[in-house]
Amino acid sequence: QVQLVDSGGGVVQPGGSLRLSCVASGFDFKDYAMHWVRQSPGGGPEWVAFISYDGKDKNYAASVKGRFTISRDYSRNSLYLQMDSLRPDDTAVYYCARGEMAFDFWGQGTLVTVSS
Amino acid sequence: SYELTQPLSVSVALGQTATIACGGNNIASKNVHWYQQKPGQAPILLIYRDNIRPSGIPERFSGSNSGDTATLTIGRVQVGDEADYYCQVWDHTYAFGPGTKVTVL
Numbered sequence: 001q002v003q004l005v006d007s008g009g010g011v012v013q014p015g016g017s018l019r020l021s022c023v024a025s026g027f028d029f030k031d032y033a034m035h036w037v038r039q040s041p042g043g044g045p046e047w048v049a050f051i052s053y054d055g056k057d058k059n060y061a062a063s064v065k066g067r068f069t070i071s072r073d074y075s076r077n078s079l080y081l082q083m084d085s086l087r088p089d090d091t092a093v094y095y096c097a098r099g100e101m102a103f104d105f106w107g108q109g110t111l112v113t114v115s116s
Numbered sequence: 117s118y119e120l121t122q123p124l125s126v127s128v129a130l131g132q133t134a135t136i137a138c139g140g141n142n143i144a145s146k147n148v149h150w151y152q153q154k155p156g157q158a159p160i161l162l163i164y165r166d167n168i169r170p171s172g173i174p175e176r177f178s179g180s181n182s183g184d185t186a187t188l189t190i191g192r193v194q195v196g197d198e199a200d201y202y203c204q205v206w207d208h209t210y211a212f213g214p215g216t217k218v219t220v221l
Contacts (some may be wrong), residue, residue, distance in 0.1 A: 047210035089210045095158055102149040106158040
């Protein structure tokens with residue numbers, strides 16, 4: 001069955017960096033576009049970043065553009081989110097998700113807290 | 117950016133039908149997707165492309181889309197349907213609605 005396992009969250013100071021990972025299994029990773037979606041405490045989901053099935057196309061929400069970088073490693077069936085220059089309003093649970101226009105499977109999420 | 121609106125909350129009696137509206141300018145021209153999220157869990161996809169259920173989603177869940185409003189309908193509501201429900205579209209970016217909390221009376 002399809003499984004996405006998110007990891008890498010933690011507490012980081014403002015201005016710091018963090019790298020999130022998502023390991024995929026149960027499907028052919030190279031055939032699917034992937035995303036990162038976040039959800040701040042008490043809020044709704046907010047799309048963060050997209051990477052195409054072949055890794056050639058990437059897109060970012062305006063709120064993270066220039067600070068976050070999405071990437072994927074086919075040999076490890078893994079998706080990554082490098083987060084730099086973190087701000088307190090980046091505090092959220094971050095989910096990896098599979099899909100093109102809709103997100104048909106989600107990871108369990110990993111909590112990122114940006115605080116001094 | 118494309119704005120989506122949803123009622124903050126919907127209350128429905130056990131066994132009755134709940135309807136959740138998702139408003140947007142000419143939303144009928146877009147594909148609308150719906151997610152269910154229970155506390156402490158990741159969202160799950162309930163409906164995609166307006167009215168298609170993924171495998172494993174009960175027939176009690178259905179969707180429609182017309183004019184400026186898309187609608188999620190939950191028939192024969194159960195206690196286990198208590199959750200937050202979000203609509204989502206793609207319009208040059210991925211937009212989510214603010215969410216509707218469904219309470220079963």
